[in-house]
């Protein structure tokens with residue numbers, strides 16, 4: 646992790662800055678903690694005890710927070726995630742209202758249901774989509790996700806591309822002994838269909854606490870395997886994005902690697918997160934949250950919510966401490982944070 650020197654707090658009305666000088670322009674919103682898959686690196690076979698409905702932000706509450714974020718706090722990009730965000734009722738309507746606020750709008754999804762909804766989401770104002778797909782083999786997909794739905798994902802990817810969502814990225818989490826023999830196949834599949842492939846180092850955020858560092862496929866291993874098949878030309882990182890990119894020499898194909906564990910990118914972090922139950926998190930690995938839902942429901946005005954938001958970001962730590970004695974797993978698993 647890059648070393649960061651603390652700075653003093655910023656005055657009211659300024660961008661959303663933390664004490665290390667990092668400006669936050671990206672908001673990730675979890676629309677639900679529920680999911681229709683049970684990926685083994687994410688949650689147990691029996692699922693989790695989902696948040697009760699009254700605890701979830703309503704569309705109106707969520708839109709109010711998004712408006713405060715965009716109009717007062719300098720948020721420029723919104724990502725909708727979950728759980729599985731396509732399970733949220735009335736999603737096209739919500740997207741239309743978020744799009745009207747003017748930010749770049751993207752969605753991270755497992756792709757199930759995307760075949761049905763991609764055109765409507767695009768028409769509502771969604772710009773782009775990231776779809777999770779860890780394998781190309783139906784039986785293996787059913788083992789990893791515990792559901793036999795790979796053909797829905799293939800159809801969802803094709804529908805996203807046909808609808809003009811651009812780019813369409815594929816996220817895969819390689820796990821040793823599970824799907825680590827498919828890295829080249831996944832890249833070739835994505836290139837053939839016009840999708841952009843990314844590999845993600847698995848993180849200790851699974852609900853069951855079974856993450857093992859040795860089962861994670863590192864960025865170095867991924868690049869080594871791909872580099873034996875293709876010549877890779879470093880492209881770098883777009884602004885503060887987690888993915889570092891490589892281009893396959895002589896082609897337009899770009900591959901991304903999100904190396905949260907072995908090559909952390911916390912020094913350039915520009916992200917803040919809102920959970921489906923209205924808790925603001927200043928880091929994926931935060932161990933504390935700020936209860937914006939309580940403020941929404943006790944009649945607080947926008948100034949008060951803006952101030953709470955700024956305090957939460959100001960308190961952000963330098964980054965996660967995975968692999969050190971200081972590391973503490975957050976209570977919320979990935980699926981309830983929003984990834």
Ligand SMILES: Nc1nc2c(ncn2[C@@H]2O[C@H](COP(=O)(O)OP(=O)(O)OP(=O)(O)O)[C@@H](O)[C@H]2O)c(=O)[nH]1
Pocket residue numbers: 724726751753775814816845886887888903905914916929983984
């Ligand atoms: N450590 C860490 N991982 C992140 C962060 N943001 C996203 N990721 C991980 O990156 C993987 C892909 O996330 P996506 O939801 O597709 O978002 P993204 O990669 O930021 O999306 P792009 O804007 O398309 O680059 C997931 O496993 C996320 O948990 C972050 O701020 N910190």
Ligand SMILES: C[S@@+](CC[C@H](N)C(=O)[O-])C[C@H]1O[C@@H](n2cnc3c(N)ncnc32)[C@H](O)[C@@H]1O
Pocket residue numbers: 680686687726727728729730753754755775776777816817818845846847848849850851979980983984
């Ligand atoms: C939590 S999911 C939520 C959105 C949607 N359900 C999906 O799977 O795309 C967001 C991203 O996090 C990734 N993810 C889930 N558990 C992870 C883990 N333990 N480590 C790294 N990435 C993980 C998924 O592969 C997915 O790309």
Ligand code: SF4
Pocket residue numbers: 680681682683684687688727728729755777980
């Ligand atoms: S990674 Fe996404 S699709 Fe898989 S169980 Fe977690 S939330 Fe669901």
Ligand code: SF4
Pocket residue numbers: 910911912914915916927928929930963964965
């Ligand atoms: S781990 Fe926290 S600080 Fe690091 S990039 Fe992710 S959200 Fe930002």
